[in-house]
Amino acid sequence: METNEFAVGLDIGTTKIVAIVGRKNAHGKIEIMGVGQSKSLGVHKGIVNNISQTIGSIQAAVSEAEKSAGITIKNVTVGIAGKHIRSLQHSDYIMRDHPDQYITEGDIEQLKNQVKKLVMLPGEEIIHVLPQEYKVDSEGEIQEPVGMHGKRLEANFHVVVGQMGSIRNIARCVKEAGLEMEALTLEPLASSEAVLTQEEKEAGVAIVDIGGGTTDVAIFKDNIIRHTCVIPYGGGIITDDIKEGCSIIENHAEKLKVKFGSAVPELEKDSTYVTIPGLHGRSDKEISLKTLAQIINARVEEILEMVNNELKGYGAYEQKKKLIAGIVLTGGGSNLRHLRQLSNYITGFDARIGYANEYVANDKNQYLKGPEFATSIGLLMESLKIRDKKSVSSKGGEQTHEELEHKETELRTGGIEEATADSSVEKIEKNKPKLTLGQSIMEKVRKFFEEVE
Incomplete structure (x- = not known):
C-alpha cells in the first residue's frame, strides 16, 4: 500500500495516547484502518513532563495501530494543548x-x-x-x-x-519514537473538525472538549474561528477530588466517576450507596451516590464557570455575536451523566454531546462513537487534508515544470542566438510560479534522479 493512501492522527493526551490510521473512501468518508491506544505516561495537563515515558507511550500506541492496520507508520499529525496556549x-x-x-x-x-x-x-x-x-x-x-x-x-x-519549549518537547518525543511530524494542530480545532457541522459553525457555536488534563474551548461564528483557549482542568482533577473526598485509591475513584458519577446531586437518591472493596483485608467502604455527585458537581461547576467567562469575554451574550447553536460538549469528560443539563443551567446555552463517528464510514461496532475519540479523528481528518493538498501541489508542480522545459527547448532549437536564448530562459525563470512545499520536494527528487542517470 502506498504511503499517501492513508494518514495518521496522533493524540498525545494526559490520560491516553491514541494513534488512528485511516483513508478516504470513494464517497469522501473516512475509512478507519487501525487504532492503537496506550496509557499516557509523562504528560501532565497537556504538557510533556517526562520525555522517556512519553516516547514509550507513543511507541506502544503506534505499534498497536500498525498491527491492526497492517502497515508501517512514518508520518503523523499531532495535537497540541496545555495551559501555555x-x-x-x-x-x-x-x-x-x-x-x-x-x-x-x-x-x-x-x-x-x-x-x-x-x-x-x-x-x-x-x-x-x-x-x-x-x-x-x-x-x-x-x-x-x-x-x-x-x-x-x-x-x-x-x-x-x-x-516554544512545550512545542519542542512534543516534537522531540515524536521524532525519538521513530516518527515524522507532518503537522502540529491545536486540539480544539481538530475536535471541531470531527464533531461540528457547517450549519453550527455558521450559526455560532462553542466546542468544549473536556479531556483528562485540560478543557479546550473553540468558538465559531459565521463559519469563522473567533476564539480559542485551553483551561488547565479536566477529568483528572475530578478523579483527584473523589480520591481525596472519599479517602479511596485513584483506580477506585476513576471507576466510581465513570460508572456512577453525576454532575447534578439533586438527581441522586440519598438512600443509594455503592460499596468499595477495602485494601488488604480492611473493611469495605460504603459511599453515597449523592455525596459522590456533590464532590463531582463542585469541580464541574468550576470548570463550566471558566468556560462561561471565556464565552463572556468573546461576547457570546451580545445579540450580534450570539451562539445560536449553543455548546457542543465532547472529549472523555463529556461522558459524565447530567453534564449537559448542568451546562445548560450555568451557561444558559443549549448543549449537546458531540460524537466523532459522523464522518466515519466503517464504525459498525460503535467503538469510535465515544466523544473521547473526537480529537484523534479530527487529527486524522487534518492529516488527510494535508495529503490531499500535497497530492494536488505535486501534480501542479510536474505540469509547471513540463511546460517550462518545453519553452526552454523551443528557445534552444528555434535558430535563436545563444545569448538571446539565455536571456529568454532567464525571463521564464523569473516568471516561474513559486513552488509549494510539495512541489519543491518533487523538484528535488526529479533533479536527484536526473543526476543519477
Missing part, C-alpha cells in the same frame, strides 16, 4: 505589485507569512495563523478574496501562540 487577534495587509492580476493563494500565503513574523513574548512561538475576514482595497467583509482584483489585501487574523 493563548490566542490573539491581529490585522495586517500587503500591497500587491500587480493589482491588474487577480489575487491568488500565493498572495494569501504572503500575507500569512508576514503575520508569522510577529514578535511574540520571550519563549513563545506562533502555532496557527487563521484568517477571519478579508478586505480588498476599500471593500470589506470578504470571505474568499481569491480571483478578485485589487492593490491592497488586508485581513483580520486569529493567531494561536504556544510556549
